[in-house]
Amino acid sequence: MVFKCSTELRVRLPETDAMGVVFHGSFFTYFDVARMDYVRNLGLIPRYLTGEGTNLIVHTSADFRAPARFEDLLVVRTRISKLGRSSLTFELRVEQKHDGSLVAEGGSVHVMIDPKTRRPVPIPDDLRQAIRAFEGSALAES
Amino acid sequence: MVFKCSTELRVRLPETDAMGVVFHGSFFTYFDVARMDYVRNLGLIPRYLTGEGTNLIVHTSADFRAPARFEDLLVVRTRISKLGRSSLTFELRVEQKHDGSLVAEGGSVHVMIDPKTRRPVPIPDDLRQAIRAFEGSALAES
Amino acid sequence: MVFKCSTELRVRLPETDAMGVVFHGSFFTYFDVARMDYVRNLGLIPRYLTGEGTNLIVHTSADFRAPARFEDLLVVRTRISKLGRSSLTFELRVEQKHDGSLVAEGGSVHVMIDPKTRRPVPIPDDLRQAIRAFEGSALAES
Amino acid sequence: MVFKCSTELRVRLPETDAMGVVFHGSFFTYFDVARMDYVRNLGLIPRYLTGEGTNLIVHTSADFRAPARFEDLLVVRTRISKLGRSSLTFELRVEQKHDGSLVAEGGSVHVMIDPKTRRPVPIPDDLRQAIRAFEGSALAES
Numbered sequence: 001m002v003f004k005c006s007t008e009l010r011v012r013l014p015e016t017d018a019m020g021v022v023f024h025g026s027f028f029t030y031f032d033v034a035r036m037d038y039v040r041n042l043g044l045i046p047r048y049l050t051g052e053g054t055n056l057i058v059h060t061s062a063d064f065r066a067p068a069r070f071e072d073l074l075v076v077r078t079r080i081s082k083l084g085r086s087s088l089t090f091e092l093r094v095e096q097k098h099d100g101s102l103v104a105e106g107g108s109v110h111v112m113i114d115p116k117t118r119r120p121v122p123i124p125d126d127l128r129q130a131i132r133a134f135e136g137s138a139l140a141e142s
Numbered sequence: 143m144v145f146k147c148s149t150e151l152r153v154r155l156p157e158t159d160a161m162g163v164v165f166h167g168s169f170f171t172y173f174d175v176a177r178m179d180y181v182r183n184l185g186l187i188p189r190y191l192t193g194e195g196t197n198l199i200v201h202t203s204a205d206f207r208a209p210a211r212f213e214d215l216l217v218v219r220t221r222i223s224k225l226g227r228s229s230l231t232f233e234l235r236v237e238q239k240h241d242g243s244l245v246a247e248g249g250s251v252h253v254m255i256d257p258k259t260r261r262p263v264p265i266p267d268d269l270r271q272a273i274r275a276f277e278g279s280a281l282a283e284s
Numbered sequence: 285m286v287f288k289c290s291t292e293l294r295v296r297l298p299e300t301d302a303m304g305v306v307f308h309g310s311f312f313t314y315f316d317v318a319r320m321d322y323v324r325n326l327g328l329i330p331r332y333l334t335g336e337g338t339n340l341i342v343h344t345s346a347d348f349r350a351p352a353r354f355e356d357l358l359v360v361r362t363r364i365s366k367l368g369r370s371s372l373t374f375e376l377r378v379e380q381k382h383d384g385s386l387v388a389e390g391g392s393v394h395v396m397i398d399p400k401t402r403r404p405v406p407i408p409d410d411l412r413q414a415i416r417a418f419e420g421s422a423l424a425e426s
Numbered sequence: 427m428v429f430k431c432s433t434e435l436r437v438r439l440p441e442t443d444a445m446g447v448v449f450h451g452s453f454f455t456y457f458d459v460a461r462m463d464y465v466r467n468l469g470l471i472p473r474y475l476t477g478e479g480t481n482l483i484v485h486t487s488a489d490f491r492a493p494a495r496f497e498d499l500l501v502v503r504t505r506i507s508k509l510g511r512s513s514l515t516f517e518l519r520v521e522q523k524h525d526g527s528l529v530a531e532g533g534s535v536h537v538m539i540d541p542k543t544r545r546p547v548p549i550p551d552d553l554r555q556a557i558r559a560f561e562g563s564a565l566a567e568s
Contacts, residue, residue: 013462014167014455016160018212023156024341025316028309029440036439036497045497057308061345070160071462071471155320156313166483167454171298174451178297178355187355199450203487213320213329298449302442302496309440354444 002138003077003093005041007034011072021067027104028060031092034076035108038090042130051115053127058087062106066096073097080131082140086120087111088131144280145219145235147183149176153214163209169246170202173234176218177250180232184272193257195269200229204248208238215239222273224282228262229253230273286422287361287377289325291318295356305351311388312344315376318360319392322374326414337411338399342371346390350380357381364415366424370404371395372415428564429503429519431467433460437498447493453530454486457518460502461534464516468556477541479553484513488532492522499523506557508566512546513537514557 082089224231
């Protein structure tokens with residue numbers, strides 16, 4: 001698996017909890033930040049903010065491999081692994097920056113919708129092309 | 143000072159931080175929850191949700207008196223202490239439920255605005271009356 | 285599937301996002317609150333807070349079925365569906381209180397650890413018995 | 427007022443709320459991130475993380491001048507304006523990066539404590555010197 005997009009994050013105090021480590025739910029914030037970086041990197045944020053390109057997250061999961069702590073510098077690696085007619089699948093991987101050790105892995109499935117009807121719509125051609133061009137042959141399409 | 147409205151909250155794990163206590167910023171969430179209870183208690187939520195009654199928070203502060211911890215049961219006491227032409231002032235007090243000991247105190251100032259122009263508008267008469275009736279003679283008006 | 289434990293939650297403003305709905309990551313907070321209610325309901329919180337009964341969350345997932353909004357009153361239903369030697373699996377279901385419609389479903393896997401060595405330890409017998417007694421024959425054990 | 431330390435932040439989706447703007451409480455997270463940058467910039471984080479240099483936040487406030495939105499790039503400017511025997515006062519200012527317009531202003535008061543007794547202790551001399559050297563003549567001491 002090749003991750004061509006990455007995001008650096010430093011763990012903030014309110015993202016930790018009284019167990020002394022990053023609260024597991026905070027990783028879904030990290031994933032969201034990383035996906036936005038991915039989308040911004042493809043030059044697609046302006047469209048996204050105007051409602052075109054609206055999508056729903058319909059599924060997400062995470063596996064937690066090692067704790068992260070306040071002040072840790074993390075790298076979130078992000079790829080789109082699958083494109084369906086209306087759906088796309090992200091894979092994410094969180095590592096400690098200093099040694100590349102794995103902290104968490106996750107994924108999410110999104111469905112492109114019409115912002116008014118909230119019904120699924122096909123992924124726009126130019127978005128599909130941009131993702132294809134970025135991800136290359138590792139991308140699964142159906 | 144008489145607080146006629148109160149809200150019970152149990153401290154959630156993500157509201158705590160790696161120092162082992164409630165992150166200070168979480169108290170502003172507690173204040174918000176308590177203000178909404180106050181507004182709901184006056185029967186004013188439906189209007190609020192439709193945009194009528196839109197207000198901006200322009201100032202807030204808090205003094206932290208004692209730490210709160212995961213699983214603590216807290217009581218937030220809420221009052222409106224001042225009504226201006228367009229503004230209203232909340233005072234809030236967070237206590238441990240089990241012994242009434244003081245955890246934090248805070249306040250906030252809100253300005254009623256037109257949801258379209260976002261300019262200040264006078265507090266609607268019926269809202270003013272409802273607050274007056276609820277708070278009684280302790281309410282300062284200007 | 286029978287869920288014998290449930291938790292009521294009202295959606296708080298900071299749990300929503302600029303898309304106008306509950307941020308998907310907030311559901312992992314709701315799941316955590318519901319699991320703590322489950323544990324408290326079994327009378328096991330004091331032990332949990334002292335470090336005995338420490339567990340790690342190693343996996344979680346959620347499927348989002350319908351948006352939830354600010355001020356919505358939600359019910360989170362919680363069960364333990366599986367007990368392994370050191371692990372336990374929660375299933376969670378979030379519904380709108382007013383009509384029981386499904387908002388989200390999720391699950392999580394936890395591993396009991398020694399708080400000092402952070403190595404897996406068997407689920408203590410009394411905890412296993414308490415869960416068995418509560419969940420009855422629907423519980424899968426391995 | 428001269429702010430010699432600044433932090434760039436991009437607004438994350440979960441920091442916004444259903445009103446379409448950054449939830450006011452999220453600014454206290456921004457302030458915390460900015461203060462940590464300040465402390466890290468003075469080379470004092472390692473000590474802080476080991477408990478030496480433990481401090482309590484005893485007061486904070488914020489004035490909200492203009493809304494910030496999802497994806498906005500913000501600059502938080504940070505200074506220490508006052509040093510007491512055991513206390514120090516931060517001032518913070520949040521601006522839009524693109525035009526320097528003011529979004530919010532805030533402040534916080536912290537008391538240095540012994541991590542064991544949790545009683546106030548004098549600010550260590552080397553910390554006082556580091557802050558003095560950094561802030562220069564604008565620093566008020568008492």
